Amino acid sequence: MRARKCRAVRESSTISAHLCAIGQPVSSHRSSRFYVESPVFSRPGAHFRDRPLWRRANGAMLCAAVGATPVRTSNDKQHRCAVRPRGQRPRPEQPAIRARPFVRRQREPRMKQIFRIPRYLMVGASVMLLTTLVTGLAVLLLHVEPVTNFASQPLPTVLMALLVLGCGVAAGVAAAVVQRHREDIRGVVAAVEALEEGELDTWPPAPFDGDLGQLAQAFRRLQQRLKKLTVSRNYLDQVLASMQDALLLVGADGRIKRVNPAACELLEATESELLGRPVVELIAPAQRAQFGGERRPDPRGEAIMLSLRGREVPVAYTWSPIEATEPDLSGAIIAVRDITERKLADRRIRYLARIDALTKVPNRMQFQHLLQRAIARARRAHGHVALLYVDIDRFKDINDTFGHAAGDAALETLARRVTNLLPSGAFMGRLAGDEFGVVLFPREPVRPDNGELGRLVQRIRRAVGEVLLVQGHELYISVSIGIAGFPTDADNVLDLIRNADAALYEAKSAGGNRVEYYRPEMNAAQVERLILKSQLRRSYELDELLINYQPKVSVRSGRIAGAEALVRWDLSEHGLILPSEFIPLAEETNLILEIGEWVLNRVCADYAEWRRHGSQPGRISVNLSLKQLAQPNFSRRIGRILKRHGITPECLELELTETTLMADPERTIAVLRELHDMRLHLAIDDFGTGYSSLSALQKFPISTLKIDQSFVANAASDADDATMIATMVDMAHRMHMEVVAEGVESEEQLSLLRRLDCDYVQGLLFGEPMSARAYRDLIDAQRDGTDSYRALFG
Template structure:
């Protein structure tokens, strides 16, 4: 408690609170209010520490001390912020406690009386105060009132009425009615224009009396910033003045309307004052609706968006019922939960919806009973309404269709064109379109339809959705196809006829022209077919023609490139030819197919054919010219005795004949035992000893010159003959190395090249194992060479195959290393033993720095991976010395020996054995 109190104050402090208050003539009601004031003051965090620490008796005693007035006044205003009358009463009681005298009630006005001291306090308080004389004209105003309503000084308000001073109509009307004794709500939300902008205030209005004059007390809290900050509330305030919708505010806790606009009063037929005495429950919603409304209010209040909508019914003042749609927004205002409601009369809409449902029911009946398919689609292409007939066409129910788009039903071959048509329609390039297209039925088959599509627009001319009419034309299309097939196909074989072949050939030529490729034609005439017809009849002849058509189609894999020109003439067309060799290879396949025996009833026929070949663009720029020139070449083949092919161009013909001759000889070479193996020694660099041989294939046809490997190996690879030839090489090489061991030579490792086709054979491991067992060759005597390009085609599969071979004990090497595209990450995974440096890098190793660097790098790489290195094509001492200096392990090439037949190899081995004891690395055989 404070110090330096007088004796009287100490005496008073010794009195009980009740004795003190009794001495001041304070009644029980005022004591209760005082206790409330004390409780509020001491618990308010903004109170000074002196007041906050006082007990109630100390508080009563301290009221007289004037130094605390500056604290009481704003704190009292804060405590009774929402009730100016309570604030005024509390202030007067405090003054009474401080022993100031005043009258309780003005006998003329019946209003509470304000004494001079209180009036002086109010002049500085946050209350706008206006005094009025008996004529209701302004007499005095405090600074706050002048700030909001006056002209800046007292002279500016003298003699003016409340209506003249308070330009806000609702506030002026409320003040006037309160001055006249009305019991009205006196809590208003008003807007005032201060000369530069509109400001918003929450106003609490009360009345009192002072010196026989009426006093108007208005608390005004400037809420402009709070009102302007939330954009939604600002829009609401603007809507209150101009909205054609009914708008009212609901105090959620009290379930009372606290504000409403004029539209609300007109729609509900209540005055604004009447509405402010009501709440949503007073508008008599239907049974059970109030509970739903309360629940919906709480859902919106606790939601993240704070917004929502509810449909309900309002009862007007006259008892009529009005269906409404209420849009709600929840907000906090002055610690209260407020719901802003925008109410819309939906009676017209409900009637329109009912009429629309009736209309839709009629439409739906017509829509579903239509004899053609009808469908509505969104602009994105999704079905949202389909009829029964359309469901029958595509096999999907209307419900299933709602989850699908037209793209999902459209045949892939028609989809791109369909999407382009839709885009053009939406872009306004045409008002509608009709086309034939295919849908995919639910069971998977194609359905041909004729479809007409148009758009439905809104009143602004903007497209809303699409309407389609769909007619099933599958049967009609089938008839058309049958007629078209008859017109374009041979009735006996079903193959394209001359008309269709010419059309397709023209398309192929146009395609080849664009891509810069070639197109080939093979015209086929069956040799001596007239004799069959004449001797056995046309029935047998027709069966032969059908079988020939079947064989030709099988060769061309059914790609519609085979046609029948008539009689015993057929034509084959090939597109995107890289060279004439591809055309010649196909022609050879045709000759082979024709030569196969043909059993018809009890007869067996061995047919041959004469084939004429022509190529675009060399032999003609159009289909007719190509066919004519192929026909010319075909007659040249007949003149040559039949059973052969002739190119229209002589130089191509010579090349094709040579290839044909080579391939034909290869097919018979194994049977005739025309292949031999030569062997090239592999020399150990350090010791000079022969440690291995590479087996090299040679072809020596009977009574003809030998054929170079470069000529026949590619043909063998292309035709697949390399597989049986390669097996022969493997077997012969293994048998030969066993023979050398039996003759007393030191064990030699023989290297055999595996071709790409051989290595890809699934049984290659089984084949190698079988050959080793049959020949008695030990696995470590065999080395298999595979080019790096072959193993890198499918590294994983190659790794598995190589591992199986390695597990058998077979030596593995990568041939021509450096010419392909090996990945080192795969190379280290392959179970290989040797890398062979390709002779292209060895050839200029002594003169080309790049080749030398490559060879050096390969040797270093191999040794880092613990692999043996073999250099191929060593022909000079300079090459040998360089490779030896780099640590190369083995060499082979003409410097040491050409590839030799087995009997010469035996002499070489004997000579090498005697020389290796004296001088390592001799030049064994002249390279010249």
């Protein structure tokens, strides 16, 4: 297109045409032949520049600048040729000043350089010759006589010849000087034009003298200064182009004057599309007021920008004004950063702060907030609010048996099924691991006889109870529900949740899969429970717990074979509290670990004291909880306690329930084998009340089986219980275990157990659990033959 404009030809005629086919250079020290045959256009990588006078195709003359630059192609022989009218500036999209290396012309052969005559000498010689001829001819014509009388008067003729020659020499010298200065001036003009066009490394190699030399040196200094500024500007351009943040240079009129590539990418536009555009057009309409008019935007802030494709982009910006005396130089520079990812992360954080990630229902904090608003609306409208506190029964068994993935699936299913049943306005939230809250708005007060509320609760229970497929297994889950209402049971959020929780605890205590409505006495039980928790820790810290021993008697000999250590808590205002009441409290607070270790130390200390007194206490049994067995290095803890008191492992027997054994069978087997290797005796307590199988029971290194007292209580009068005991005794003996029957309270029970070949018995028939001192006296009396048990076995 540019070749067509310069040469006044059609664009199609320039394609594949030779340079000279476009036009002919008519005023240049290079001829047309140079542009055809010059090795510059045949040597790869060569550069070339010239400024000839060209004749257009239409005959018009054009003073142009020609430049050829190599273009990297497959054959590496093509050049990009530019023909530009002299004085015409570069295209707007190109920088006004650009550093380009100066390439010297091809050096001529040295001999040719030696015999080459400078142009100004040739001009001077020509002028001298011409002037001499013209002057001589004029003198000859005007003064013919002195020339014809040369022989008689030679002096005038010689003087006249010298005058003619002197005029010619003077004219030649003057012409040479003038030509030299003209060439120097043209060189300076060409260098200045090159400087104007951005060719900062181009300068005539010949030195200049006099005033012209000073002018040339001044231009050279200007050239060097511009070169340094260009290098700095190019470096600045590279820095701006490499920045990740978008930069927009805005003029005083609010229009964009310059952008970097990051801005083009952010706004999905080219540089030409952004230049000259008002920056306010790139701001979302709702925020344009703070960027338009005379009001200056905040130095830092956030905004929504619009790309040229219509996409909204959240950004953080920094607005830095540019103060200048000249209006054209004032404005502002805006640094913009895309914060889309940060906004998405913030939105995700806000969502997770309010919504449970697993079940997609409000979490406890958001649920309490929604409940507070619901109570406020009900108070203004004199309405009612029902809070259902829902808990999955035996949820831990699902996790332990099928893994946490199954537990998560159960929670998700429950939340989805309940949410689908809720009427308009009602909502559900997750309060804890497997605990949920459901808020309903019944028309009648929240009471057990509220039919509307009761029907919805039953629908929830049926929906939750439907089969659940987990890992190819069909599971049936049930829930326990505690219900409290506003304003009948509480008038604020915390009391309403606490009362519903108390009702839920009542439902769980009754066996689960139940619905309980709150009653005021439930709070009293909850308060008492909390008080007992705090008092239990205080009693433990003050060493107010007691250890009593219940003798274990041999059925065959009637002698005391050992005892079971039982923990007792004697609270002054409550009296004696049984282990079945306070041990669950200790497990809830993890105080069971400290109490368990205290019991082991106390039993070993009592045993050592009995030994020092000369008594033979037999084997003492100590109960273990699941949390104790789950402690790391539990067997080492037992070993350290025995070593501290100087007791051999054979003196102790550790009792575990079936539930404890089957909670984590693989780990339990490993721990029990370590204890068995230490020569400790192991016993199953309350056998028959759990869910262990005989095949699983064979894997444990158990030496004693203890029959639960629920089988012994009616064995003397109930043939079925007697048969069960006989079966368990026979099975234990076949597995090489000893059998202990618990809860023996009558002689009839003792007689039956003797007939069934039971090994040991213990119970109230042989007295109440006693202190360590009373137990020592009992075994001493047996040694002296003064005990009262022997008569029962006569």
